[in-house]
Amino acid sequence: MDTHKINTAQMNNLQIAEVPWHRLTTPYGRGTKLPQLISNGEYAAIADLIEHQGTLWQVTPWVLLFLLRNMHTRNSDDITLSELELYHAVVGALDMENAQEDSQKSVESLTMLLDEKYLWPADSDPEEDELDWEEEEARGYDPVAFWSYYDYSYRLLKQALPDFESLLQHHADSEIAEALSELVQELRKF
Numbered sequence: 609m610d611t612h613k614i615n616t617a618q619m620n621n622l623q624i625a626e627v628p629w630h631r632l633t634t635p636y637g638r639g640t641k642l643p644q645l646i647s648n649g650e651y652a653a654i655a656d657l658i659e660h661q662g663t664l665w666q667v668t669p670w671v672l673l674f675l676l677r678n679m680h681t682r683n684s685d686d687i688t689l690s691e692l693e694l695y696h697a698v699v700g701a702l703d704m705e706n707a708q709e710d711s712q713k714s715v716e717s718l719t720m721l722l723d724e725k726y727l728w729p730a731d732s733d734p735e736e737d738e739l740d741w742e743e744e745e746a747r748g749y750d751p752v753a754f755w756s757y758y759d760y761s762y763r764l765l766k767q768a769l770p771d772f773e774s775l776l777q778h779h780a781d782s783e784i785a786e787a788l789s790e791l792v793q794e795l796r797k798f
Contacts, residue, residue: 619673619677619718619719620677622673622719624643624646624647624674625643627643627670627722628722628727628730629641629642629643629667629670630730631727631728631729631730632665632666632667632670632727632728632748633665633666633667633728633737633746633748634657634658634660634665634666634667635656635657635660635661635663635665636656636657637734637737638728638737639657639665639666639667639670641657642654642657642667642670642671645657646671646674646675649688649691651688651690651691651693651694652690652693652694654671654675654694655690655693655694655697657671658671658672658694658697658698659694659697659698659700659701662700662701663701664698664701664702664757664758664761665757666721666726666748666749666753666757668698668757668761669718669721669756669757669760669761669764672698672761672764672765673718673764675691675694676764676765676767676768676771679768679771679772679775680770680771680774684774684775684778684779687775687779687784687788688784689783689784689787692784692787692788692791693787695765695791696787696790696791696794698761698765699765699791699794699795701758701761702758702761702762702765702798703794712751712752712755712759713752713755714752714755714756714759714760715752715753715756718756718760720756721748721753721756721757721760725747726747726748726753727747727748728740728747728748762798765795766795766798769792769795769796772788772791772792772795773792775788776788776789776792
């Protein structure tokens, strides 16, 4: 996968409300509820919306951006097993896609994925969305955009590796420490 770093200065200024969640898809519709789920730390519900059967979705890199952004400032006791399971699910999907990486290209920046051509209509209803999914290539799922969801999710997790390593060094709970250790090992392999 592309090892270029994400423009963190640009991304650090992006606020969660600036992402058009209502125009980005999950396996179960639009991502409208994600800001509230992120705010409430509902990691199991979030995991269901960003990864499904080894597939990552339009919302995935954005969710990771906001979850991982300030991980280094968090108390190690604040990390939960369900949050780590969310990251494991994404890493598992990334692993499945690795075989295709040589022929794939990503958009130049994460914010390009918020260009109008990738976003779903703001004012459509679920029935219209269902018809859009039946198209040969659903909006925002052309090969470049689709690969970009994987590539930028990978980049965000890879950039967070030092934070995961630090949490691992400071964590006492054996179940959490084991999950952190597995995550660190997987990310080091990429």
